[in-house]
Every structure is written in C-alpha cells, then in structure tokens.
Amino acid sequence: MRQGFDNDKYIALQAEHIRSRINQFGGKLYLEFGGKLFDDYHASRVLPGFEPDSKFRMLKTMVDEVEIIIAINANHIEKSKTRGDLGITYDEEVLRLLDVFRSRGFATSGVVITHFENQPSAVAFRSRLDGLGIKSYLHYPIAGYPYDTARIVSDEGYGKNEFVETTHPLVVVTAPGPGSGKMATCLSQLYHEHKHGNLAGYAKYETFPIWNLPLKHPVNIAYEAATVDLDDANCIDPFHLEAYGKTTVNYNRDVEIFPVLKTMMERIAGESPYQSPTDMGVNMAGLAIVDDDAVREAAKMEIVRRYFQAAVDARRTGIHEERVERLELLMNQAGIDSSFSPARSVALLKEETTGGPAGAMVLADGRVVTGKTSPLLGAASSLLMNALKAVSGVDDDIYVISDDVIKPICTLKTSTLHSKNPRLHSDETLLALSVSSATDPLAQQLLDHVDDLRGCDAFFSVILSATDERLYRTLGINVCCEPKYEQRRYYHK
Structure with missing residues (x-):
C-alpha cells in the first residue's frame, strides 16, 4: 500500500514531546490517554504507515519512566457495556489490558472505579480485583460536576476520592472505552498531589482530530465519521486563536469544557499552564505525515467505510438512520460519494x-x-x-x-x-x-x-x-x- 506516514519519526517526536511536557511540570505528568493503545486500526487506515500499536511502541521507548492507571466507570460495569470490536465487556477489557501491560514490562498502579455508588456489579468487580491481587481505588460522583468548580476542587469533591500512590514521572491514565472518567481521574490525582505539596501536571494525548491539519482535511472528517454515534464535531479552537492568533483544530467537547477545566486547574495549582484545549494536547501525528495525497485518499476510503457500516447497522436494527444521513453530509464535505x-x-x-x-x-x-x-x-x-x-x-x-x-x-x-x-x-x-x-x-x-x-x-x-x-x-x-x-x-x- 502507498505509505503516507513515517511511523519511526512519529514515535521519536512523540516521546521527545512528552518528556518535554514532563519537565515543564517539574518531573511529574498525568497523561490522559485517549483512543486505543494496541489496536488503533482507525489510525492505521487513515494514516497509511501508522502501525496499530504505534502509541504503545512509543510508550515502550519510555518504559522505565511510565506507570499506568486504568479507569473504568462503575455504571459501565453495571450495564455490562461491551467493546464492540473485541466483543468483551469493559471489566474484562480491564483485565486484558493489565495482562498486556504486565507482560510488556510496564508498572501498573491499579484500577480506579469511577462514579462509584455501590453498584452491585461494581462491588463484585472490585472483590474480583482484590482476589487477583490487583489494587483498586474508588472515585465518587460529585454534585454539580463539572460546573460547580468550588465544590469539585475541595475536600467534598476530589478530596473524597481515593488517591493512587505513584512513583514514576509519567503516569498514563487509560480506559477500556470513552466515558470512563480518565480526565476526572487525572485532575483528582493532581488535586491530591498538590495537597501533598508535590509538583505535577496534566496533559492530553488524543490522535484525532489532528490539530495542525485543516478543519476539512479528510483525516479530520474521517474522525467525525468514526465518532458519529457520539455526535462529536470538529471545530476551530477559538481559545487558541484568541491567545496566539493561530488556527488549530479541536473538537466540540474539549472546546466546550475548556473554560471549566481551566478554572479547575487554577483552583488546584493557583494558575493554569494552558490557554487553550490545543495547548493541553501532546499529539505529534500531523508532523509525521510524509505524503498528504496518500493520506487524503486513505481517509476518504475510511469515510465511505463508515457510511456503509452505519447503513448496514440501520438496516439490521431499524434505528439510527440519522447517523447515515450525517455520514452522507460528511462524504459531501470530503467531495466523495458512496461509489468512491x-x-x-x-x-x-x-x-x-x-x-x-x-x-x-x-x-x-x-x-x-x-x-x-x-x-x-x-x-x-x-x-x-x-x-x-x-x-x-x-x-x-x-x-x-x-x-x-x-x-x-x-x-x-x-x-x-x-x-x-x-x-x-x-x-x-x-x-x-x-x-x-x-x-x-x-x-x-x-x-x-x-x-x-x-x-x-x-x-x-x-x-x-x-x-x-x-x-x-x-x-x-x-x-x-x-x-x-x-x-x-x-x-x-
């Protein structure tokens, strides 16, 4: 296949940039790790040359500096939420992730069960973890989250959560899927670190949308196609444009929550190191694209695949026809149709x-x-x-x-x-x-x-x-x- 992405360059740039961010915060960084670590096939399809385990291989170059926390939402355990591509529940995926990390030599801190309210399945899962010798920690719902920042950043908010003791400079917070509470886990840890007088920072690692590609680049449109069920939408980062006069791309949920997040960080550390959601990111994928035409063609194919996947799902289930219509609009934006x-x-x-x-x-x-x-x-x-x-x-x-x-x-x-x-x-x-x-x-x-x-x-x-x-x-x-x-x-x- 025609290659458009330099994987080795990406791994080197990414590790260097993360180390720089660790130093920025005095030697300790909580990194919210979005997307899939081992099997990111979406990225490998839209960025031909990107290996599905690239992010994991990048972390492997820093293995002695890395410690891993896995977050899982107690409500997802209760509802037996399933990872569609693997066909296993989120709690089983946590165990699978732990096995993989351990077999590759990574230090693991344990499992954080978020949104815990004594859900029976979550209690049973915690007991199972205890029986396996895996440490687990409870984080609780906070009234007024995420807008009541005074309550959230207090002993009644993050202060009630159990603190995970970590010893490595880079703490990666990952999860079996979206909505698991990765960001809240990072900020809760940050709150406790500062209460203990320790220097620490927070950053976010998401591959898509790629911040330094145009808003309507097919790679970024393909991300919207992949998340059509979440109603994600790419947008220009207005905070970055105002602060630096530069146009960058982010997505709606990060832009919407940024003022709240910035206020939380100011309450935790006295000031926020970030002026925009783009500032929070550490993704270097855009700098490793070596053939833009190849990447554009691959991304257009992915948009079409997502369209037919949604159309077949709608035919099978009789619901979510609006997703098909949304994907038709995205194909139009990319200048293609179903016969591409x-x-x-x-x-x-x-x-x-x-x-x-x-x-x-x-x-x-x-x-x-x-x-x-x-x-x-x-x-x-x-x-x-x-x-x-x-x-x-x-x-x-x-x-x-x-x-x-x-x-x-x-x-x-x-x-x-x-x-x-x-x-x-x-x-x-x-x-x-x-x-x-x-x-x-x-x-x-x-x-x-x-x-x-x-x-x-x-x-x-x-x-x-x-x-x-x-x-x-x-x-x-x-x-x-x-x-x-x-x-x-x-x-x-």
Missing part, C-alpha cells in the same frame, strides 16, 4: 451479470478481483479464494480445493448440523484449504500469501453473515456491504 471505492461498482456489476450475491476486492497493486455465489461456495468464500490465487500467482481457472474435499463438509452442514445453507463460509473454506495443503503444494502456496490481503478493501453486494465478516476482519481485510439482505424475510441470523 472501485470495489463497489465491480461487485454490483458481478451480481447483475451472475444473478446472485457477489463480492470484489482491491488488491495492494490496484487489481480488482471478484467472487460469486456458487452451489458449494458463498460469495465471501469465492472472493477469498480468488484473491489468494491472484496474490500468489496461481491461475484463476485452477481448482485448488477439490470438490471431494468440499462436498463432505457441505453434507455435514446440512445432514448432521441441519443447516439450510450447504455453501461453505469463508472460515470453513480456509480450513478446507489448510487440509488440502497437506497433499497439494498449490494450496500451501495460497496459505503462504494470506497476509498479503491485509489492508485490502472488499465490497459485497449483500450483507455478509457475521461468520464471514468476522473472518475477513481477522485477516485484516476492510469489509463493506450494500445495505440489503440476500433474501427477503423478517428474520436474519
């Missing part, structure tokens, strides 16, 4: 000519391959096989998996497992290919090139089954579907 991906027109044409569901995939070299529904293979399976043949140099007319391998699986599905659909899903096809590789070198050749499909874009003329979509995403293939079902019925598995 060449895979879509090819997939729809394939369906028209074959009379059944079809798919198309754009390979890394720009070639577009197709797949159609057959008696033995679904469109997703057929496309996967044809794409693997293309990237491994195997002629498309060669049958790598023989019918003798496929038919017993189809029979098992219908006769024993009582499935009405005999065709192989893409995961079953990949298993059949793996079995064939024991005796067929061509099958092994295809398997050797599976990773070559990572980052490619696939489009299907109908909504995929959850099984096929999950397999494609596991392989790192970006998937979009026309928002329609293969069959006209009320219930779809």
Whole structure:
C-alpha cells in the first residue's frame, strides 16, 4: 500500500514531546490517554504507515519512566457495556489490558472505579480485583460536576476520592472505552498531589482530530465519521486563536469544557499552564505525515467505510438512520460519494451479470478481483479464494480445493448440523484449504500469501453473515456491504 506516514519519526517526536511536557511540570505528568493503545486500526487506515500499536511502541521507548492507571466507570460495569470490536465487556477489557501491560514490562498502579455508588456489579468487580491481587481505588460522583468548580476542587469533591500512590514521572491514565472518567481521574490525582505539596501536571494525548491539519482535511472528517454515534464535531479552537492568533483544530467537547477545566486547574495549582484545549494536547501525528495525497485518499476510503457500516447497522436494527444521513453530509464535505471505492461498482456489476450475491476486492497493486455465489461456495468464500490465487500467482481457472474435499463438509452442514445453507463460509473454506495443503503444494502456496490481503478493501453486494465478516476482519481485510439482505424475510441470523 502507498505509505503516507513515517511511523519511526512519529514515535521519536512523540516521546521527545512528552518528556518535554514532563519537565515543564517539574518531573511529574498525568497523561490522559485517549483512543486505543494496541489496536488503533482507525489510525492505521487513515494514516497509511501508522502501525496499530504505534502509541504503545512509543510508550515502550519510555518504559522505565511510565506507570499506568486504568479507569473504568462503575455504571459501565453495571450495564455490562461491551467493546464492540473485541466483543468483551469493559471489566474484562480491564483485565486484558493489565495482562498486556504486565507482560510488556510496564508498572501498573491499579484500577480506579469511577462514579462509584455501590453498584452491585461494581462491588463484585472490585472483590474480583482484590482476589487477583490487583489494587483498586474508588472515585465518587460529585454534585454539580463539572460546573460547580468550588465544590469539585475541595475536600467534598476530589478530596473524597481515593488517591493512587505513584512513583514514576509519567503516569498514563487509560480506559477500556470513552466515558470512563480518565480526565476526572487525572485532575483528582493532581488535586491530591498538590495537597501533598508535590509538583505535577496534566496533559492530553488524543490522535484525532489532528490539530495542525485543516478543519476539512479528510483525516479530520474521517474522525467525525468514526465518532458519529457520539455526535462529536470538529471545530476551530477559538481559545487558541484568541491567545496566539493561530488556527488549530479541536473538537466540540474539549472546546466546550475548556473554560471549566481551566478554572479547575487554577483552583488546584493557583494558575493554569494552558490557554487553550490545543495547548493541553501532546499529539505529534500531523508532523509525521510524509505524503498528504496518500493520506487524503486513505481517509476518504475510511469515510465511505463508515457510511456503509452505519447503513448496514440501520438496516439490521431499524434505528439510527440519522447517523447515515450525517455520514452522507460528511462524504459531501470530503467531495466523495458512496461509489468512491472501485470495489463497489465491480461487485454490483458481478451480481447483475451472475444473478446472485457477489463480492470484489482491491488488491495492494490496484487489481480488482471478484467472487460469486456458487452451489458449494458463498460469495465471501469465492472472493477469498480468488484473491489468494491472484496474490500468489496461481491461475484463476485452477481448482485448488477439490470438490471431494468440499462436498463432505457441505453434507455435514446440512445432514448432521441441519443447516439450510450447504455453501461453505469463508472460515470453513480456509480450513478446507489448510487440509488440502497437506497433499497439494498449490494450496500451501495460497496459505503462504494470506497476509498479503491485509489492508485490502472488499465490497459485497449483500450483507455478509457475521461468520464471514468476522473472518475477513481477522485477516485484516476492510469489509463493506450494500445495505440489503440476500433474501427477503423478517428474520436474519
């Protein structure tokens, strides 16, 4: 894929800038860490060259200076809030994060349970943490939050929260998802540090929107597309413009809360080091873009993906049609429409000519391959096989998996497992290919090139089954579907 982002430059710039911010505050910084640490696939899609674990790798260069606090909202525990991309609840995600941090050599301070009001599930989770030997701390709701700053910055506000003892110069506060209370945790810690007479500061690390790109740059529009469910909107930072005469980009929630945040910091430390929400940020991503055209094209593709994702969700659930309309407006702002991906027109044409569901995939070299529904293979399976043949140099007319391998699986599905659909899903096809590789070198050749499909874009003329979509995403293939079902019925598995 065409690269537009220098990942090594980014890691070096980012670590240097964070160390500078630590020194600014006398050797201690609480860093609110937004976004995903290990698997930021949105950033890797809109900034080709950005590795999904770039932020984590950057922290790894500072591992001896870093200590980590994980915040989780007690209400999210109570409601069993789930991280959609992983399919696990927020409390399970906390344990997963702790395992990853510990295995990579990072010091962890413990877990802060925010908004704690004796919610039964939160109490049970704290007991579970205790049983695992993990320290936990309670933070409580504050009446009048966030506008009653006199109460918040007092012994009745942040003063009631349990203080987390830390020993490292950089304390990263992260969470399983948004709304977990990261900022409040940082400010509560800051309040207690100053009560103890310790110098400490606060900063925020969010990759998007990128403050030094234009407001309507496709990368920043793609961020709005990714957060359409949160009603986030990018805007010019008016405080930065007034203080410095420079135009920078931030987003509405940070701009709206900044006067309150500034007042809190003045009450905590006597003065605020920041004149704008842009001042609070430490993100250097914009300075590592090396090919703006490549980044623009990648971001436009992401906006289209978000549109089809929302359209399919609306078709499945019957709600949130307003998100689809909002994404249509964002596509207009970026100067594109739903046909921006060449895979879509090819997939729809394939369906028209074959009379059944079809798919198309754009390979890394720009070639577009197709797949159609057959008696033995679904469109997703057929496309996967044809794409693997293309990237491994195997002629498309060669049958790598023989019918003798496929038919017993189809029979098992219908006769024993009582499935009405005999065709192989893409995961079953990949298993059949793996079995064939024991005796067929061509099958092994295809398997050797599976990773070559990572980052490619696939489009299907109908909504995929959850099984096929999950397999494609596991392989790192970006998937979009026309928002329609293969069959006209009320219930779809």
